[in-house]
Every structure is written in C-alpha cells, then in structure tokens.
Amino acid sequence: MASNRTNPYIEFDRITKRFPGVTALDEVTFGIEAGTCHAVVGENGAGKSTLGRILTGIYDLDGGEIRMDGRPVQLVEPGDALDLGIGMVHQELVFCENLTVAENLCLGSLPARGGFVSERKMADRALRLLSAIEAEMNVDTPIGELPVAQQQLVQIAAALGSGARVIVFDEPTSSLSHVEAERLRENIRHLKSKGVTSIYISHDLDEIFRLCDVVTVLRDGRHVATRPVAELDRPALINLMIGRTFEAYFPSHVDTEPGREMLAVENLSSPGRFEDVSFSVRSGEVLALAGLVGAGRTEVLQAVFGLDPMATGRISVSGRPARIRHPIDAMRSGIGLVPEDRKRFGLVLSLRVEQNIGLPTLASRSDFGWIRGRREEDLARDYVRRLSVRPDNVRYDTTGLSGGNQQKVVLAKWLAANCPILLIDEPTRGVDVGAKSEMHALIDQLAHEGTAIVLVSSELPEVLNLSTRILVLRSGRVAGELSREEADQGAVMRVMAGV
Amino acid sequence: MRTPGTTVLPMLRILLGSQQTGLILVILLLGAVLSVFAGYHVDRTTGELVNNFLNSRTLMQTATDASFFVIMAVGATMVIISGGIDLSVGSIYALSGVMTAMVLRSMDLEGPFAVVALAVLTCVSLGVLCGLLNGLMVVGLRVHPFIVTLGTMWVFRGVAFVASEAESILVPQPLTDAIKLSFGADALYPMPMIIMLLITAAGAVYLSRTVMGRHIFAVGGNVEAGRYAGLRIDRILVGVYVVSGLTAGIAALVGSSYYGSASCADATGYELYVIASAVVGGASLRGGRGSAVNAMLGAMLIVLIRQSIRTLHLDQNYEWVVIGCAIIVAVVLDQVNRRLTARRLAGAGAG
Structure with missing residues (x-):
C-alpha cells in the first residue's frame, strides 16, 4: 500500500x-x-x-x-x-x-x-x-x-x-x-x-x-x-x-433448569446507596444486576456479603433467615463475593498464588491454627489447573500474572471455598478476549453445576450472554426485571436509562 | 516436566539472591574482618595467645547484647508486617521489668522455682497487657499506630518512673542464677542466646506456618483484600500488638535477670534499634514483608557493628554515626535489589 x-x-x-x-x-x-x-x-x-x-x-x-x-x-x-x-x-x-x-x-x-x-x-x-x-x-x-x-x-x-x-x-x-x-x-x-x-x-x-x-x-x-x-x-x-x-x-450457553431457591433478599436498603432492593436467585440461575455506573449494583453485592454495616433488610439462604454482619457470616452461609478491581479488593499482591487462593478458607482448612502447606498447595494446584491459570506455577508471585490470570486467581479463591452462592462483580474488566470467553465458560459451567450466581457487569453483551434473568437497577432502586427471552440490548438500555 | 538442570539453577539464583544469604554473608565478612584486625592478647591464666574478637567470651557477650534486641525485634517485625509500628517496646520493657522486680520484692517468696515462676508470669502478663492496650487503642480509636505507641511510649515509661520512684530495683538472686546458668563452662552464660534462638524460631514458625501468621501478611499486604476474604482485621491487628508486648515482656525478664536489677531508664531508645533490626532484616514499613529470622540477623549485624567499634578501639563517640549510616546503606541495598526484581516481574507480566 x-x-x-x-x-x-x-x-x-x-x-x-x-x-x-x-x-x-x-x-x-x-x-x-x-x-x-x-x-x-x-x-x-x-x-x-x-x-x-x-x-x-x-x-x-x-x-x-x-x-x-x-x-x-x-x-x-x-x-x-x-x-x-x-x-x-x-x-x-x-x-x-x-x-x-x-x-x-x-x-x-x-x-x-x-x-x-x-x-x-x-x-x-x-x-x-x-x-x-x-x-x-x-x-x-x-x-x-x-x-x-x-x-x-x-x-x-x-x-x-x-x-x-x-x-x-x-x-x-x-x-x-x-x-x-x-x-x-x-x-x-x-x-x-x-x-x-x-x-x-x-x-x-x-x-x-x-x-x-x-x-x-x-x-x-x-x-x-x-x-x-x-x-x-x-x-x-x-x-x-x-x-x-x-x-x-463464544460457546453457546446451556440453559439449566433452575433448582430450589438459594438466596432471597428482601427490602435491602442502605442510606445513600440503594433502597428497597429485593430479589431471589435459584440454584443454577445467573441473575444479572444491570445498571449504569452509580446505580448501586456493587453496593448491593457488598451489603449481601456483610461489608456494609449500614445495610438493613432481610436476607435468607436456602429458605432460612441469615444474619450477615461480617463477611465471615456470609461465608458461613455459603456466600462468596468475587470483587471488582482485583488489585484493590481481590488479591494480596505480596502473597503467592497458592496463598491467595487459600486465604478465605485458610482457617477452616487448618489444623488448630496450623497451616497444612501440602493441602494448601494441592488445593491451589487443582484450581490453577481447572481454570488454566498461566503460568501454572502456584508458587508464582501474584504480581507477575497478567490481568486475566489474576482474575482467575480471584475466582479460584471463591471456588475453593465451595460456595453454593457466588456474587461476581465485573469478572472480565480489563481482560483479553481469550480470558473473557474462558471466564464466561466458567460461569456457565458453575451455574450448570448448580451454583446460584449474582452477576454484575457493565458490559451488556456479557449480561445478555450469561444471565438467565436480568434485574435492572437505577439510582439505587429496582427499575425492572427482564427474562432472558424479553431482554435485548435495546430493552435493557431503555430500563437502565429510564426512557 | 522438570529436569534436574532446570531446578538447580533457579534454586541457586534464589539462594544467592535471597536477603537472608546476603545478611549472613555480610555478618560473616564483618566477623572475619574483625578477627583479622582485632589483634591478640595473652590470657593471664593459661598463657595462650587469644584473638581479641574471636574468643568465646567476646562472641558470647556480643550474642547476649543482641539477644535483648532480637527477642523484641521478633514481635516488632510482626507489627511491621501488619503495616503498623510499635514505638513503645522499650517502655514496655522498662515497665514490665520494674513492676516485676517490685512484685517479687514485696512477695519475698521461698524457693527458687516459685520466684522464677512468678517472675515469668508477672513479666509476661504485664507485657501482654501493655500490648493489648496498644492494640485496642489502634483498632478502637482508629488513630495511626505511630501516634498511639508514641503516646504509650511515654505513658508506660512514666508509670515505671512513678512506681519505682526512679530507683533501680534489685532482682532476686534465683532469677539471676537461672539466666546465668553456665552449663559447666567457665564464666559463659548462654541462656539469653538460647532464649533468643527459641523466640526467633517460634516467631518464624508462627509467621510461616500458622493461620494467624499468614493473616498478618495478608492484612499488611492489602487490608481491603483481607476484608473481602472474611478476615477479622481488628482481631489480627490487636494480636500483633499483643505479641509485640509479649516479646518486650520476655526481653525485660531476660534483661533484668541478667543485669540483676531493673530501672525505669532501662531499654531507653531500644525501640529504634528494634525497628532498625526489622528493617535491616528486610521488613517493609508499608507492611506485607518481613521475617523473624531476618530480623534476628539484622539485630546481630547492628550489634556486631557496635562491637567492632569497641574491639578495634575506634573512637566510641562515632558509634551512632556508624550505626546510622549502616542502617541506611543496608536498607538502600535491599531496596535496589527489590526494585530490580520488581522491574523484572512487571516486565514479564506486561502485555
């Protein structure tokens, strides 16, 4: 030319x-x-x-x-x-x-x-x-x-x-x-x-x-x-x-028949963040929380995970009321949160890959406070293989991984905790096409295996691709709910923007 | 799969690049230089020619000097790894030492075992109590630990001053006997050194093998990620100040027993030696990095530098100048090394 x-x-x-x-x-x-x-x-x-x-x-x-x-x-x-x-x-x-x-x-x-x-x-x-x-x-x-x-x-x-x-x-x-x-x-x-x-x-x-x-x-x-x-x-x-x-x-997404109700949130409010939010998720479902930046999606997830001391409302897990005041309560109820911004909330960059993966479950997998190094390593190796984290060396410093692989480590942390309910916030922000589709396949597979998933994503194609239902938030309130069939980019956008 | 050739080389590189090896090499090098330049003297009893540095008594004395710092540095390192700082350890030392001596004197117990047992109990609990106070204030008042422990540094020493009426208090003989067990050797007292090694080993195991230890690294590395992983941040933070108080209490017990008395002026300025030891040992004041063994090596290096001024008959007035420069040089070298590693890592990870 x-x-x-x-x-x-x-x-x-x-x-x-x-x-x-x-x-x-x-x-x-x-x-x-x-x-x-x-x-x-x-x-x-x-x-x-x-x-x-x-x-x-x-x-x-x-x-x-x-x-x-x-x-x-x-x-x-x-x-x-x-x-x-x-x-x-x-x-x-x-x-x-x-x-x-x-x-x-x-x-x-x-x-x-x-x-x-x-x-x-x-x-x-x-x-x-x-x-x-x-x-x-x-x-x-x-x-x-x-x-x-x-x-x-x-x-x-x-x-x-x-x-x-x-x-x-x-x-x-x-x-x-x-x-x-x-x-x-x-x-x-x-x-x-x-x-x-x-x-x-x-x-x-x-x-x-x-x-x-x-x-x-x-x-x-x-x-x-x-x-x-x-x-x-x-x-x-x-x-x-x-x-x-x-x-x-982009593998075609399998629809799993939803099972019993895993998580129900009623009238959840937090002053200045969101108000009167209710939803429920069943086993095998992916409920997406959609909305513009500032609509309160991340804040809702944080409140469900016990990170918001000001939050009020009722949360029940598997039909039983759960009192969640601290992430530990949430974890005991079987809820895990894969946070947005992996460097700030997801990872301790000064720890190795295996140490990060083991962190949430370290205490429960220990013997009277003693770390079982072998058990930790095996667990990490298992998830590193399942999520194909590269490099596949669990002793690698987390700092040295690419964004997509760091994201996989954050997900691995919560998969290793065996949570039947996963809250996933912006799982593919700043990761490349390949890692993104792998992440999608993983979320799909988790739902297929019966995990109840609440997904927050700013990417509409991702929301449409992965979710079984979409709950739209606008300025901290529920603005509408769309089923997979009725949802397309235009319809969700209209509810999000309130037009 | 791995072949022997691919594992040996990286391991060698790790070994040579590790800070521990560096510190040990510097300590050995300094020891060697000292032995060469120290000169000799004639032993009066045996008539043999003895190296002024490389003799059992001087070496043991150096190790004993180091032991008080090292014991405290193990606890202080944990505070530093958690991202905090404890300036009050010297004062906790003085307060626990003085109060223990007073309690022992007022009780006037029969039998050496009772004396030692009560001394251990009192001194250690006082240290733990002071540490607990620090920790609760750091967590409860949400004030920076520098400020909290700067305050308690004066408060604890002030209490020791008032309680002892600024007088030196003798420690019962059984305690001194216990710490000066010589195990048959002539005028050599290895107990402080043994306690130092035990505490260091316990600290190293605690940091690397227990859940609490790992949680300290996690909180120091990234508090937010720790919170999101369901850690009880407040308990972990209180815990590190308690451990720091505990080690200061143990150091006070060892120190006052060894010297035979306790006074409110004991261990003045030790907090800075202790922090310096941890930092020379590679602990990062930003948190997330540090090691008990390295803190011990750091303390030994500092004490050795001090010792070399005495052994070489240099002007003692320069002691602080030399130690100060040595600390800065050690930390700069460590950071240069770390920056090179970080650059390599960042380069490899960037797309």
Whole structure:
C-alpha cells in the first residue's frame, strides 16, 4: 500500500524486547501514518502494552529501530519521548492526588515569582491547556476528587501542553462508564482533526471499529497484520487476534433448569446507596444486576456479603433467615463475593498464588491454627489447573500474572471455598478476549453445576450472554426485571436509562 | 516436566539472591574482618595467645547484647508486617521489668522455682497487657499506630518512673542464677542466646506456618483484600500488638535477670534499634514483608557493628554515626535489589 510512497510517520523496524523467560516483542515491524488513529490490539501478553512503553521510553529496546519521519530516534527514558513530542495516557493514572488540577498540570514548571507560586498564573495556564481539548472543570479541585474520566482529560491536556504530536493511549476506557468512554472517544476524534496521531491500545473491539482508522494485531509478541479498520469485521479481527475461529471462543450457553431457591433478599436498603432492593436467585440461575455506573449494583453485592454495616433488610439462604454482619457470616452461609478491581479488593499482591487462593478458607482448612502447606498447595494446584491459570506455577508471585490470570486467581479463591452462592462483580474488566470467553465458560459451567450466581457487569453483551434473568437497577432502586427471552440490548438500555 | 538442570539453577539464583544469604554473608565478612584486625592478647591464666574478637567470651557477650534486641525485634517485625509500628517496646520493657522486680520484692517468696515462676508470669502478663492496650487503642480509636505507641511510649515509661520512684530495683538472686546458668563452662552464660534462638524460631514458625501468621501478611499486604476474604482485621491487628508486648515482656525478664536489677531508664531508645533490626532484616514499613529470622540477623549485624567499634578501639563517640549510616546503606541495598526484581516481574507480566 503505502510502502512505495513516502515513509510512514513512525516506523517500528524489527523491534525486539526480551524479559527473563519471555520474548515480549519479536521483530515487530509496521508503520503508523501521521494524523491517524492507529489501534494496537492483541490478547493479554501479546506485547501491545510493551510496544507502547517502548515508544514512550519506559522500556529500552533489545533490538531493532524506531524511526520518526524517516530518522532513527533514541528513546532511552520518558524525557526523550516527550522531547520528540510523544505523550502517553496510562491505564492507571499518575497524579499527585492531593494536589489540585492546576497544580498537577503545572507541576513541571510552577509559575512563581521570587519563590512564591502565582496561583492566578497557574490557574490561567491550566485553563488554557484544558480549553485546548475543550474540557471544562474547576482547576482548583484536588485531582483525587475527580472521576477517572476527568482525570484522563487532564492527562491528555498535560500531554498536549508539553507539545505532544503523538499520544499513546493504553486501555484508557477500561475504568470508564459508557457515557464517559464515549466522551473520551469524542476527544480523540477531535485530536485527530487537529493532526495529532493517536496510538490506541485496547481490548475493546467495538471501540476500535468506532474510533480507529488502522489496526495492528499482535499475537504472542509477533506482528500479525496491519490493516485499515474498514477492511475488517469483528469476527475477522478476532480471528487475527487469537489465530482460531470465532465460534470456538463464544460457546453457546446451556440453559439449566433452575433448582430450589438459594438466596432471597428482601427490602435491602442502605442510606445513600440503594433502597428497597429485593430479589431471589435459584440454584443454577445467573441473575444479572444491570445498571449504569452509580446505580448501586456493587453496593448491593457488598451489603449481601456483610461489608456494609449500614445495610438493613432481610436476607435468607436456602429458605432460612441469615444474619450477615461480617463477611465471615456470609461465608458461613455459603456466600462468596468475587470483587471488582482485583488489585484493590481481590488479591494480596505480596502473597503467592497458592496463598491467595487459600486465604478465605485458610482457617477452616487448618489444623488448630496450623497451616497444612501440602493441602494448601494441592488445593491451589487443582484450581490453577481447572481454570488454566498461566503460568501454572502456584508458587508464582501474584504480581507477575497478567490481568486475566489474576482474575482467575480471584475466582479460584471463591471456588475453593465451595460456595453454593457466588456474587461476581465485573469478572472480565480489563481482560483479553481469550480470558473473557474462558471466564464466561466458567460461569456457565458453575451455574450448570448448580451454583446460584449474582452477576454484575457493565458490559451488556456479557449480561445478555450469561444471565438467565436480568434485574435492572437505577439510582439505587429496582427499575425492572427482564427474562432472558424479553431482554435485548435495546430493552435493557431503555430500563437502565429510564426512557 | 522438570529436569534436574532446570531446578538447580533457579534454586541457586534464589539462594544467592535471597536477603537472608546476603545478611549472613555480610555478618560473616564483618566477623572475619574483625578477627583479622582485632589483634591478640595473652590470657593471664593459661598463657595462650587469644584473638581479641574471636574468643568465646567476646562472641558470647556480643550474642547476649543482641539477644535483648532480637527477642523484641521478633514481635516488632510482626507489627511491621501488619503495616503498623510499635514505638513503645522499650517502655514496655522498662515497665514490665520494674513492676516485676517490685512484685517479687514485696512477695519475698521461698524457693527458687516459685520466684522464677512468678517472675515469668508477672513479666509476661504485664507485657501482654501493655500490648493489648496498644492494640485496642489502634483498632478502637482508629488513630495511626505511630501516634498511639508514641503516646504509650511515654505513658508506660512514666508509670515505671512513678512506681519505682526512679530507683533501680534489685532482682532476686534465683532469677539471676537461672539466666546465668553456665552449663559447666567457665564464666559463659548462654541462656539469653538460647532464649533468643527459641523466640526467633517460634516467631518464624508462627509467621510461616500458622493461620494467624499468614493473616498478618495478608492484612499488611492489602487490608481491603483481607476484608473481602472474611478476615477479622481488628482481631489480627490487636494480636500483633499483643505479641509485640509479649516479646518486650520476655526481653525485660531476660534483661533484668541478667543485669540483676531493673530501672525505669532501662531499654531507653531500644525501640529504634528494634525497628532498625526489622528493617535491616528486610521488613517493609508499608507492611506485607518481613521475617523473624531476618530480623534476628539484622539485630546481630547492628550489634556486631557496635562491637567492632569497641574491639578495634575506634573512637566510641562515632558509634551512632556508624550505626546510622549502616542502617541506611543496608536498607538502600535491599531496596535496589527489590526494585530490580520488581522491574523484572512487571516486565514479564506486561502485555
């Protein structure tokens, strides 16, 4: 295509990056045209984040060359990238949370006179930077108090303010709501109209079709294809990513005849979070709680699991009333919670895989307080095999696992606890296509084996795919219930938004 | 499947890279240097030429000096692993020592066994009580443990001061006899060292083999994940301060028996030695990391550095300067090592 015309703006030429035991990138070669939005996709471990980090100078190269405008460039540290006009918007945001928006935006060179910071100049400069991307916010707010979406805007403004002509986005929408994500995409389109080149690293295929011009697919550290998005459709792109056929990845869901009622929640309320929520789940059922961000879905799960001391209402398990004031009460009643945000709530990253899997049941599996190391290891090994966690070494540090595999470890913790009732919150956030479909198959299988499941997910396709019934929450109240037959994306959306 | 070749190499790397090995190597190296430069003296009774450092008496004295720190450091390490800190251990030492000496003096028991039994009971329960108070305040008042134990550091020592009227109180002879059992050797008292090793071993087993121990690591690593896993966070936290108080009580028992008296000024500033020992032993003040054996090695290293100043006849006024620098260097080296490991891990995990 473009090969016999001018050189691309950015050229990756036989880029190689090795980590001990892994070749993260293996002679990756492709080019990015100026002013385009270029997606980089691939499963977890495909090397896409590594590529982004190489371009922004966070990682060194082990081989190959990067050229900009045909000239080789040296990217040894992040400062080099900034000098060349390459900025990055990270998946996890890097700010001084206690400082204001203005202070964060001007942190590199605070406007000062005689050693005193000039508040007015600082605010002016911050507003100017934000107005360049048409973002409006109070620059005197401490940045930690802003929603993630707004923090990302600040990061984009900061990157452009430092003169960036290329911005690398690493999974920017993974922690945003639908509306916020759309607003971010609008901003990226706007950047494109101003000639800024965006490199967009993502799991979310829908997003790529909506936003990007060209897509590069990586698999296992190798370059698979670089094609205009218009030439591809969803199944074709997935095939490129996984090297397998699309059908194999989304198994058809088996409907199990629901059994007896396992969990009944009546008039559950918690001041300021949700009010008068009632539902019940039977064995073999997957009840999805759907709703927009802030509708109170996670909060309901937390209350059922005994994490909300303010919650009132009745919970009964297998027909008997259960008094749940602490997670331990919930566990004794056979309820497990697979929380959202695995790094914050799901895992102790300083513990090994086996130690994390054993944590909730450590006391009950011990002999008078003594840990049976062998028993713990066997248990962990069993679940690591069943959920095909990679690497399959239970002595591995949890920090070193990819997102999808960390998520599997969190699930394994609660499977190992043998809970007949599982509350699962956002099980596939930030995991790749392969891990996502594995997770779906697992949830399916659990329901099939008779577990009663309450599922919270922000992804409607996931909700529709997995659930037997859908309970829609809106502003902390039950807005409606839909059966699997009557539910489609439009119908659920309408109830969620209240139109 | 694994072949021998693939397991031996990583194991060797783990062994060489482990902090424990590093500490042991540094201690041995320092010991060797000391032995070479210490010089010799002639033993008056036997007429033999004796190394000024490498002789049983000096070595035993160094180990005894270390034992008081080590016993306390085992408990303090648990507090640090849980993400807290205990500044009051030196004061708990003084309070338990003084009160025990006073109780023993007022009771005036017959028979050495009764004396030792009562001393153990009183000293240990006082330590536990002080630790319980710390723990309950940390959990109940939701105040940072630094503040709580900074307060009790002064309160406990103040109580000891008032109770003893600032006087040194003699400890009954049977206690001193018990701790100075020499098992036939001439003027060598290995009991403090034996107790130190036992406490360290107990601490190591507690941390690595019991449910409570694992819970301490989990809470220090990520409180939220612990809460979501159904751990009783409050009980676990109270527990670590109780253990820290307990070890301070045991150290007080050993120390006051060994020196023959207890005073409210005992163990002043020990809390910092104890925290330094844990940290030199690789404990992270952010919680989630630490080890009883490493804390023991850390304490030994610090005491050895102190000893070397004496043995080499360096100006003793520089003792604190040297120890301070050594602590910073040790922790920096440890962190550099950890950062390298973390970078390798992050690199391998990133997609």
